Amino acid sequence: MTNQFTPQEKHVQHRSKFIKWLIIIFSSIGSFLFVSILTQGAVFYHWYHKFTGKERFNEPIDIDSANGYKPRKPYDDTKSMKPTTDLRYYAQAMKLDLQEYRVTTPDGYILTLHRLIDPSETSEVRDQRKPFLLQHGLLSCSGSYITSGRNSLAYYLVEQGYDVWLGNNRSWFEAVHTHYEGNLYNNEQYWDWGMTDLAYYDLPTLIENVLSHKPHHDKLALAGHSQGGLQSFIMFRNEEMQHISEKIEYFFGLAPAVYPGVQFHRGFLKFLGNRSRTGWVLLFGACAFLRNLCYFRIKIGETWLFGRLAYYLFKYLFGWNARNWGKDKKVWHFCFIFNVTYVSVKLMNYYCAKFYDCGFAATLQPKKSYEIGENHTVNSKFFKEGPNAFFPFKQSWFENCRVKVPMMIFTGEIDYLVDGTRLISHMKNFEPDYVQGENFDFVDIAMYNHLDVIWAEDLIGHIGYRMMEKLKHSTFKFEESKPVEQVVASSSPETVTIDKEKDDKLLMTGEQPELIPVEIQPNLVSVHA
Template sequence: MSYENLTPPEKKPQRGTFTKYWIIFLSAICSNIFVVFLSIGALFYHLYQKIAGIETNKVKDNSTPNFTPRQPYKNIKKMKATDDLRYYALQLELDLQEYKVTTEDGFILTLHRLINPKDTDIERQHKHPILLQHGLLSCSGAYLTSGYNSIAYYLVESGYDVWMGNNRSWFETKHAFLEGNLMHNEQYWDWDVRELAYYDLPCLIENVLSHKPNHSQLTLTGHSQGCTQSFLMLKNGNLGEIHKKINLMVCLAPAIFPGSLFHYRSFIKFMHSLGPTSFKIVFGTCSFLPNLTSIRHLLFSTRIFGSMSYMMFKYLFGWNGSKWGNDHRLWHRHFIFNVSYVSTKLMNWWLSDWVEEGFSNQLQPKAAYLNGDHCAFTPVNSAADAASARLSFIEAENEAREQEIEVKEKDDSKTYFPYKQPWFGVDERSTTVPMLIFTGQLDFLVDGDRLSTHMRHYERQAYSESSNLTIVELDDHSHLDVVWAEDVIGRIGYVMTDKLAALYGENAPEKVKVEGDANVENENEKEEEKNSPTP
């Protein structure tokens, strides 16, 4: 099998000075207009929901039979709204170590390690390492800002050595040998998801293990794009030596196939329809919408930043905070660690029609999501499977006929993840890494059902649910709920630590059972009780 399309190409030379700055000038104007229109749309959409009574901000009871959410911090009222991630760790009586690591192509990445300061170095060395990798436009902070309810905190208290990676650029531009103003350096920004899979992730994995002389493997956890780059890395047989260093891949809302939201959001359809020249004029050739990151740098500590971020996320993706807790100050802290720098070329891969191997070119027809054809499969096992599949197909066909909709499966043969072709176990250099996959049934940004069906029916050579594949469908989770929801410990964390306990056997840490606020004093309620009038 050829892996040429998974290997990053040589970087293109920069354009001439006049052409480069003319594009910068045009894109600065156009991208600002684009952001203004989105902001106005988000504001009016929010006001409409308020007036119509749709926006109630009603938070669900996120307790589960085996888990009750804790207060996220001891006293969030007194906490600063800061972009210093170590500050949040200290609020949890933990600490954060920061390392600068350099990729093979010269990008300087930020790697975080969340530690319990009470542990000795020797104790820390013997803990099993877990690397958490963030999604698009996000960073390592996504795994920690939920405080005592965060997956990062839970893994630390469960006895694991928790590391959190950041892809290239993060909130600052750094490179080992490119000099000058990197924000306007086209070679610096000449990368997409291939570089994240080929350079960034292996660099982070190897640097984590370089600090773990007692361990030859780690557990890799990804959210959204963190899963995309992980799947690409695991698919590439040229990186077989890296595959051997991963004992389990945990996937949170993996962004492998696009969801039906791509049919309904105008901004996605607008960006998808732009040709190479138009996209370049609107968004430039360097950083994608750097104005958003600049606004974040200026306003992150203000309430208006938190409010506008929520309105924008809701308008663009249809998300709400019903699972994030009832304190909007916590939501604000979540948003602070978003809109990191990414390249325009990366967004081309995610959204552009003219990028044949791109993510959005795997989108199935709208009708396919209505009748279930988006995750239909060709049975390969038994006559019973064939009969069941045929019946499902007939029912879907009748439903489509009733709606007078013609459903045709889209050709995805040129994309990185062809649906009906196996991706893993096809090269002797590769190692099949066990997977634990969590999909959200309210996640319409990515298509978890299509991925689940692919893994179950087209990866049978490498994966089996009886041995090295576990798929968990979360019925009430959307794309961000898998990292921000109050119940991620009960719904995701417990499953992870059970899986790791089975993996490590007697060497696994003793399981921690979280019981509401038993370990966290709710100072807010105490203070309010103290100040309330006596009946």
């Protein structure tokens, strides 16, 4: 039996070659004009801020400490480093290393799964580490958790004794598949996937593959930023995926994109929302969304121009400032490089199109509601909601779910892209099986925007410390036994290690924060034994 969270069969468009090429030509022109107009607006906006003196409000501030954590130097010698699209380069700059695996979803998409390791460890010691999976947001990738260096969440979790894995959704920076052939970038069937596919296929495949490499553990901790949080919530809601949900020891939502924020009333997002299905096809095609952005990233991503334009666009389109990112702008560039991944037009319909009646458009509240603070109140007179919304505000989402995954939600006080307060209000008022202080907690971080929860130089103090405090009360199962042959579940075909470990030593300096010990509990039975 299927439900609204289970992907439908792929719909094959029987278009003539002439129509297909017409769409490609029109959408190429439309995408180029759309990006060009926004880029020019971003450049003018930045220089307007420069001339008027407003740019000083976007500049980084001095951060002494956050809950006892003092931000560290991101890298030993940032000046000698060069921006690169090689993610392993940044791991090695921290005296760590990165392994890469290729894993395949049940519908044939080949995903890239990363593992951040201490190369001085033996495999036996590494097996004892508790698994922690980090899932990225929209148009981003695994690099978002690494490139801020020793202030990154991934680095901190390795310090704390966790086996850190970083997932990537389908298409990433490369369109690959097991049976679709030819030029996949113009293959409409390949790109016929959306939000439910990521929650039903990609995330479970990543989870299963991580655990297939952890024969002594039958659960993992999961953190999802923005879309990574949305994927998780959809998976948790799906009664067909309870066998995956029960493998999550604890879930940490980092500004999860469950509800849209007031920024979806901005002009360019309203423009997208008001386009018809035909309008979307003519503007963006029926394959990859703004493929030209991905192309520019490949060509100029390592240059200063890309770093500047990325900052200008983030500030102009979403109002994000860099006050919490640290003063080293080269590190900003490192972070920017691992954005603008390939995603489908169908996926963007979930976020931006009004005709997609189960997505963001179905739960976006009137602008007045956000202005007077009623967007999260139970009895708002401005309440508005579509009947097919994935996340109805006044109905329980998990009532029929056998597994209630314990969770902690982190929201940003000035995050206007997603509505964290509305999500928290729903959980407190309409989820009776979730009790604050028991299996549900939330933290609203002052002066944090949507990206600060993964890029801020003091996020370890605000987020990392709280994660460790919560997890030290959890029990990850571990069994002392001889190594067993790793067999990947049928939904997750065998993985292959791409990179090898190097015999470097992990640098542990006096700069690092006081560690919260993570103990391995022996003699507990594991389902993988």
